[in-house]
Amino acid sequence: MARITGSSHLECQVCHEVHRDVARLLGPRAPDDWLAVGPGERLEAELTPDICILPCNGTTRHFLRGHLQLPVDEYEFGTFVWSVWVELEEFSMVAVARTWSDPNRAAMSPLVGRLATELPYEQPTKGLPVSVHTRDLGQVPLLMLYPGTQHSIVAEQREGIAVHRAAELAGLVWR
Ligand SMILES: [Zn+2]
Numbered sequence: 414m415a416r417i418t419g420s421s422h423l424e425c426q427v428c429h430e431v432h433r434d435v436a437r438l439l440g441p442r443a444p445d446d447w448l449a450v451g452p453g454e455r456l457e458a459e460l461t462p463d464i465c466i467l468p469c470n471g472t473t474r475h476f477l478r479g480h481l482q483l484p485v486d487e488y489e490f491g492t493f494v495w496s497v498w499v500e501l502e503e504f505s506m507v508a509v510a511r512t513w514s515d516p517n518r519a520a521m522s523p524l525v526g527r528l529a530t531e532l533p534y535e536q537p538t539k540g541l542p543v544s545v546h547t548r549d550l551g552q553v554p555l556l557m558l559y560p561g562t563q564h565s566i567v568a569e570q571r572e573g574i575a576v577h578r579a580a581e582l583a584g585l586v587w588r
Pocket of ligand 1 (some may be wrong): 425426427428429430432576577
Protein backbone atom coordinates (compact mmCIF):
# COMPACT_ATOMS: atom_id res chain seq x y z
CA MET A 414 0.00 0.00 0.00
CA ALA A 415 1.40 3.36 -1.02
CA ARG A 416 0.83 6.20 1.41
CA ILE A 417 1.69 9.91 1.39
CA THR A 418 0.34 12.17 4.12
CA GLY A 419 -0.56 15.81 4.48
CA SER A 420 -1.86 17.96 7.32
CA SER A 421 -4.55 20.46 7.95
CA HIS A 422 -3.70 22.76 10.83
CA LEU A 423 -7.19 24.09 11.15
CA GLU A 424 -9.93 22.76 13.34
CA CYS A 425 -12.33 20.54 11.41
CA GLN A 426 -15.75 22.08 10.91
CA VAL A 427 -17.40 18.65 11.19
CA CYS A 428 -15.80 17.06 14.28
CA HIS A 429 -13.80 20.01 15.70
CA GLU A 430 -10.59 17.97 15.82
CA VAL A 431 -7.42 19.01 13.99
CA HIS A 432 -6.74 16.33 11.38
CA ARG A 433 -2.97 15.77 11.27
CA ASP A 434 -1.08 13.45 8.93
CA VAL A 435 -4.13 12.47 6.94
CA ALA A 436 -3.24 10.24 3.98
CA ARG A 437 -3.24 12.19 0.72
CA LEU A 438 -2.38 9.26 -1.52
CA LEU A 439 -3.44 5.70 -0.89
CA GLY A 440 -3.63 2.56 -2.95
CA PRO A 441 -2.63 -1.07 -3.38
CA ARG A 442 0.53 -2.18 -5.18
CA ALA A 443 -1.36 -4.61 -7.43
CA PRO A 444 -4.83 -4.96 -8.96
CA ASP A 445 -7.22 -6.94 -6.74
CA ASP A 446 -7.28 -9.81 -9.23
CA TRP A 447 -3.52 -10.24 -8.87
CA LEU A 448 -4.33 -12.02 -5.59
CA ALA A 449 -7.07 -14.12 -7.23
CA VAL A 450 -4.94 -15.97 -9.80
CA GLY A 451 -3.19 -19.23 -9.01
CA PRO A 452 0.55 -19.46 -8.40
CA GLY A 453 1.12 -21.01 -11.89
CA GLU A 454 -0.49 -18.05 -13.65
CA ARG A 455 1.29 -15.65 -11.31
CA LEU A 456 4.62 -17.05 -12.52
CA GLU A 457 3.80 -15.95 -16.05
CA ALA A 458 2.40 -12.61 -14.96
CA GLU A 459 4.19 -9.30 -14.86
CA LEU A 460 3.79 -6.65 -12.16
CA THR A 461 5.60 -3.32 -12.08
CA PRO A 462 4.60 -0.23 -10.05
CA ASP A 463 2.68 0.98 -13.15
CA ILE A 464 1.58 -2.01 -15.19
CA CYS A 465 0.23 -5.49 -14.58
CA ILE A 466 -0.14 -8.21 -17.22
CA LEU A 467 -2.09 -11.15 -15.90
CA PRO A 468 -2.72 -14.48 -17.65
CA CYS A 469 -6.15 -15.65 -16.54
CA ASN A 470 -8.18 -18.66 -17.74
CA GLY A 471 -6.45 -18.75 -21.12
CA THR A 472 -6.68 -15.03 -21.83
CA THR A 473 -4.43 -12.13 -20.84
CA ARG A 474 -5.68 -9.20 -18.81
CA HIS A 475 -4.04 -5.75 -18.85
CA PHE A 476 -3.96 -3.30 -15.95
CA LEU A 477 -2.54 0.19 -15.56
CA ARG A 478 -2.13 2.19 -12.36
CA GLY A 479 -3.64 5.67 -12.30
CA HIS A 480 -4.56 8.48 -9.95
CA LEU A 481 -8.19 9.15 -9.13
CA GLN A 482 -8.21 12.57 -7.51
CA LEU A 483 -10.84 13.90 -5.14
CA PRO A 484 -10.48 17.65 -4.71
CA VAL A 485 -10.46 18.69 -1.05
CA ASP A 486 -12.41 21.84 -0.41
CA GLU A 487 -10.03 23.10 2.25
CA TYR A 488 -7.31 24.93 0.39
CA GLU A 489 -4.12 23.85 2.17
CA PHE A 490 -4.78 20.13 1.82
CA GLY A 491 -4.66 19.92 -1.98
CA THR A 492 -6.22 16.75 -3.34
CA PHE A 493 -6.93 13.31 -1.92
CA VAL A 494 -5.65 10.69 -4.36
CA TRP A 495 -6.69 7.09 -4.77
CA SER A 496 -3.80 5.31 -6.49
CA VAL A 497 -5.79 2.57 -8.17
CA TRP A 498 -5.68 0.05 -11.01
CA VAL A 499 -7.67 0.18 -14.21
CA GLU A 500 -8.26 -2.71 -16.58
CA LEU A 501 -7.71 -1.84 -20.23
CA GLU A 502 -8.38 -3.64 -23.48
CA GLU A 503 -5.23 -5.03 -25.08
CA PHE A 504 -5.21 -2.43 -27.89
CA SER A 505 -5.29 0.35 -25.29
CA MET A 506 -2.37 -1.20 -23.40
CA VAL A 507 -0.46 -1.45 -26.69
CA ALA A 508 -1.08 2.28 -27.22
CA VAL A 509 0.16 3.02 -23.67
CA ALA A 510 3.30 0.93 -24.18
CA ARG A 511 4.01 2.55 -27.55
CA THR A 512 3.85 6.10 -26.16
CA TRP A 513 5.30 5.42 -22.65
CA SER A 514 8.61 7.23 -23.34
CA ASP A 515 7.20 9.77 -25.80
CA PRO A 516 7.71 13.34 -24.47
CA ASN A 517 4.42 14.28 -26.18
CA ARG A 518 2.43 11.44 -24.70
CA ALA A 519 0.10 13.81 -22.80
CA ALA A 520 -1.38 14.69 -26.21
CA MET A 521 -2.66 11.13 -26.62
CA SER A 522 -6.47 10.77 -26.66
CA PRO A 523 -7.99 9.49 -23.42
CA LEU A 524 -8.47 5.72 -23.14
CA VAL A 525 -11.46 3.90 -21.73
CA GLY A 526 -11.02 1.47 -18.87
CA ARG A 527 -12.69 -0.02 -15.81
CA LEU A 528 -11.63 0.32 -12.19
CA ALA A 529 -9.96 -2.87 -10.96
CA THR A 530 -9.58 -1.87 -7.30
CA GLU A 531 -12.29 -2.19 -4.66
CA LEU A 532 -12.37 0.95 -2.52
CA PRO A 533 -14.15 1.44 0.83
CA TYR A 534 -17.51 2.66 -0.44
CA GLU A 535 -20.97 1.21 0.13
CA GLN A 536 -21.43 0.40 -3.54
CA PRO A 537 -18.70 -1.56 -5.37
CA THR A 538 -16.09 0.50 -7.19
CA LYS A 539 -14.62 -2.37 -9.21
CA GLY A 540 -15.95 -2.20 -12.75
CA LEU A 541 -16.80 1.52 -12.75
CA PRO A 542 -15.97 3.02 -16.15
CA VAL A 543 -13.21 5.64 -16.24
CA SER A 544 -11.41 7.67 -18.85
CA VAL A 545 -7.64 7.40 -18.62
CA HIS A 546 -5.68 10.56 -19.39
CA THR A 547 -2.00 10.08 -20.06
CA ARG A 548 0.11 12.88 -18.56
CA ASP A 549 3.69 14.10 -18.99
CA LEU A 550 6.63 11.74 -18.48
CA GLY A 551 6.99 10.67 -14.87
CA GLN A 552 3.35 11.40 -14.03
CA VAL A 553 0.84 8.66 -13.38
CA PRO A 554 -2.21 8.77 -15.70
CA LEU A 555 -5.20 10.69 -14.41
CA LEU A 556 -8.48 8.80 -14.04
CA MET A 557 -11.79 10.55 -14.56
CA LEU A 558 -15.07 8.90 -13.62
CA TYR A 559 -18.02 9.43 -15.95
CA PRO A 560 -20.38 12.09 -14.58
CA GLY A 561 -23.45 10.05 -15.54
CA THR A 562 -22.47 7.09 -13.32
CA GLN A 563 -24.62 6.78 -10.18
CA HIS A 564 -22.05 6.29 -7.42
CA SER A 565 -21.01 8.39 -4.43
CA ILE A 566 -17.35 8.38 -5.56
CA VAL A 567 -18.43 10.05 -8.80
CA ALA A 568 -20.12 12.81 -6.80
CA GLU A 569 -17.00 13.11 -4.60
CA GLN A 570 -14.77 13.55 -7.65
CA ARG A 571 -17.12 16.14 -9.12
CA GLU A 572 -17.93 18.11 -5.97
CA GLY A 573 -14.87 17.50 -3.80
CA ILE A 574 -14.64 16.33 -0.19
CA ALA A 575 -13.81 17.87 3.19
CA VAL A 576 -10.60 17.05 5.06
CA HIS A 577 -12.86 15.24 7.53
CA ARG A 578 -13.98 12.87 4.76
CA ALA A 579 -10.37 12.36 3.59
CA ALA A 580 -9.46 11.36 7.16
CA GLU A 581 -12.46 9.02 7.24
CA LEU A 582 -11.53 7.36 3.92
CA ALA A 583 -7.92 6.90 5.06
CA GLY A 584 -9.20 5.39 8.31
CA LEU A 585 -11.41 2.93 6.44
CA VAL A 586 -8.41 1.62 4.53
CA TRP A 587 -6.04 1.57 7.51
CA ARG A 588 -8.16 -0.40 9.94
ZN1 LIG B 1 -13.25 16.09 11.28
